[in-house]
Amino acid sequence: MQGFRVCVVGATGVVGKTMLKVLEERKFPIRELVPIASENSEGSLVEFAGDKIRVVTPSKEIFKGAELVLFAGGNAVARTWAPIAVSLGAIVVDNSSAFRMEPDVPLVVPEVNPEDIKWHKGIISNPNCCTVPLVMVLKHLDQLAGVKRVLVDTYQAASGFGKALVEELNEQIVSIASGKPPAHSVYPKQLAMNVVPGGWKKGPAGYNEEEWKIINESRKILHRPDLRISATTVRVPVIVGHAESVWVELMSPLDVSFVYNALSTAPGIQVYEDEDEFPTPLDVADKDDVLVGRVRQDLSCENGVALWIVSDNLRKGAALNAIQISELVLLGEQAKVAV
Amino acid sequence: MQGFRVCVVGATGVVGKTMLKVLEERKFPIRELVPIASENSEGSLVEFAGDKIRVVTPSKEIFKGAELVLFAGGNAVARTWAPIAVSLGAIVVDNSSAFRMEPDVPLVVPEVNPEDIKWHKGIISNPNCCTVPLVMVLKHLDQLAGVKRVLVDTYQAASGFGKALVEELNEQIVSIASGKPPAHSVYPKQLAMNVVPGGWKKGPAGYNEEEWKIINESRKILHRPDLRISATTVRVPVIVGHAESVWVELMSPLDVSFVYNALSTAPGIQVYEDEDEFPTPLDVADKDDVLVGRVRQDLSCENGVALWIVSDNLRKGAALNAIQISELVLLGEQAKVAV
Numbered sequence: 116m117q118g119f120r121v122c123v124v125g126a127t128g129v130v131g132k133t134m135l136k137v138l139e140e141r142k143f144p145i146r147e148l149v150p151i152a153s154e155n156s157e158g159s160l161v162e163f164a165g166d167k168i169r170v171v172t173p174s175k176e177i178f179k180g181a182e183l184v185l186f187a188g189g190n191a192v193a194r195t196w197a198p199i200a201v202s203l204g205a206i207v208v209d210n211s212s213a214f215r216m217e218p219d220v221p222l223v224v225p226e227v228n229p230e231d232i233k234w235h236k237g238i239i240s241n242p243n244c245c246t247v248p249l250v251m252v253l254k255h256l257d258q259l260a261g262v263k264r265v266l267v268d269t270y271q272a273a274s275g276f277g278k279a280l281v282e283e284l285n286e287q288i289v290s291i292a293s294g295k296p297p298a299h300s301v302y303p304k305q306l307a308m309n310v311v312p313g314g315w316k317k318g319p320a321g322y323n324e325e326e327w328k329i330i331n332e333s334r335k336i337l338h339r340p341d342l343r344i345s346a347t348t349v350r351v352p353v354i355v356g357h358a359e360s361v362w363v364e365l366m367s368p369l370d371v372s373f374v375y376n377a378l379s380t381a382p383g384i385q386v387y388e389d390e391d392e393f394p395t396p397l398d399v400a401d402k403d404d405v406l407v408g409r410v411r412q413d414l415s416c417e418n419g420v421a422l423w424i425v426s427d428n429l430r431k432g433a434a435l436n437a438i439q440i441s442e443l444v445l446l447g448e449q450a451k452v453a454v
Numbered sequence: 455m456q457g458f459r460v461c462v463v464g465a466t467g468v469v470g471k472t473m474l475k476v477l478e479e480r481k482f483p484i485r486e487l488v489p490i491a492s493e494n495s496e497g498s499l500v501e502f503a504g505d506k507i508r509v510v511t512p513s514k515e516i517f518k519g520a521e522l523v524l525f526a527g528g529n530a531v532a533r534t535w536a537p538i539a540v541s542l543g544a545i546v547v548d549n550s551s552a553f554r555m556e557p558d559v560p561l562v563v564p565e566v567n568p569e570d571i572k573w574h575k576g577i578i579s580n581p582n583c584c585t586v587p588l589v590m591v592l593k594h595l596d597q598l599a600g601v602k603r604v605l606v607d608t609y610q611a612a613s614g615f616g617k618a619l620v621e622e623l624n625e626q627i628v629s630i631a632s633g634k635p636p637a638h639s640v641y642p643k644q645l646a647m648n649v650v651p652g653g654w655k656k657g658p659a660g661y662n663e664e665e666w667k668i669i670n671e672s673r674k675i676l677h678r679p680d681l682r683i684s685a686t687t688v689r690v691p692v693i694v695g696h697a698e699s700v701w702v703e704l705m706s707p708l709d710v711s712f713v714y715n716a717l718s719t720a721p722g723i724q725v726y727e728d729e730d731e732f733p734t735p736l737d738v739a740d741k742d743d744v745l746v747g748r749v750r751q752d753l754s755c756e757n758g759v760a761l762w763i764v765s766d767n768l769r770k771g772a773a774l775n776a777i778q779i780s781e782l783v784l785l786g787e788q789a790k791v792a793v
Contacts, residue, residue, distance in 0.1 A: 264755065268699040270609070270688065321710070347748065358649055397648045409660070412659060
């Protein structure tokens, strides 16, 4: 039997399901796929490569012999089981935030810092879904003119929160369409026909955890611990596709045409150069590329650019990036060529 | 007969209807209300103070004897009829952008620059729906610590575009709820379940007309022609209520508590000081106050604050502000006390 034994923990969630889809699409070499979830999903079936596979709960026995364990769930599950999977010989690629800021855990976007994979000790973290597309763009701006300061306002889809909010949003839409008052219990405010600058846990200085993730993870991935960066995160009534309005102050002047040129040849990025065109979440849903548009000079400072970035938060923001990391670490040079 | 003869041009649109509602709520002294619209609406009835009033088309005869003409429509109608109304002795308060940047036309937010009303020559312009709440907040920050630079990302409701987009959004919601593909013809992209960083006319330097309005109007209202300011405008699937994420760099350090203190006593502003609370478009719809939350230090610069501002784009962003201007100019000191 060729290929790897691959476990996907959280296989029934929105990210887990996308991982299965991406593994299949990219023909990741798999000899056995093991979908893992909590007791709630135990015994349910997931589809993979034409087969229906029974979902199991995590256990030492299950992880034995796995070369790769992908974590698509929350922090608690990853904290409990990732070290066990590693001790049993697996490489762990974890989409939770449990280990992202650990000094001995690489946090990787293959187009940005593939070299960091080398020093992993078993666990490699996958960044936050807003961080991935942001650093993919910032890397090029940093190379072109040195990034001095970054401000980000997000427009984040319901699927970034998970299945429960997607369902709540869809139910609200049905209620509104039939003239009934929409209910909400998953999120602190009604999301349909609204935008909500909250719903994340509180962090220091009035910033929520999502904002801190964007700040700290960008610094780590770009190897710029000093990077001046701040963010405001907002949930919008969209199913898939995060958007970010980004203001970047640079060390030296940079013409917009250079930004377009650099981004148009960048792997994983598609630029909209025509002023009449602009990418939206609906344009990026189910696509691998990060879409960038509305690149223009920041009128409020000398050396600044404004950009609009959208990406599929379940793909490049989560599942795809995790599987690209897995390809880099398990398939080596073969995968690196693509970067 | 007591009170004024008041014409509302564009009385059947979303802003015009809100003007009628606000005039009634505030008991504006009216002896005759004349709803005016294009031929498409001629003969239809609008409700005002318990009466049903027949809509007429604009003409010299109609404007004769009017003390106040409120324009709630587009630029072309205002350019044609506002000077005629003024020549017939009326005060014009115009919600279109036709005259806003004319040097001899005051552009007024009563809480910010009421003194500018004095030098009007018949026409007073009402600012853009994003500009009004923005300058209401910036004025206080400028007084506290001097505003140096401003960046704005918007989350703008469909009603800011007009009735046609509200209807298109509602139809899209009904389609989605019943599993049908949503259509769009009014806006360049589907708005339901999406966010769209466009749909405004192009302007110089890659910025659209809406962004230029925020920039130029803020400078004019704040008497800061040098103000460093830039903006990215985004349409979101919301019916009423514009939101803005704002980054303000200041001349000197400013503690967040001072911002809360200043805004909590500011007329027309309600602040959310509790970190767990944040205002959303649904919270502000049909309210007069501008709601401000998520005030915190900008982590990316020394003297900066971040804020989240929402306001009813049809009320304070349009109809209410226009009627407050009308009160100031026609009711004089009596109205000024409220400011």
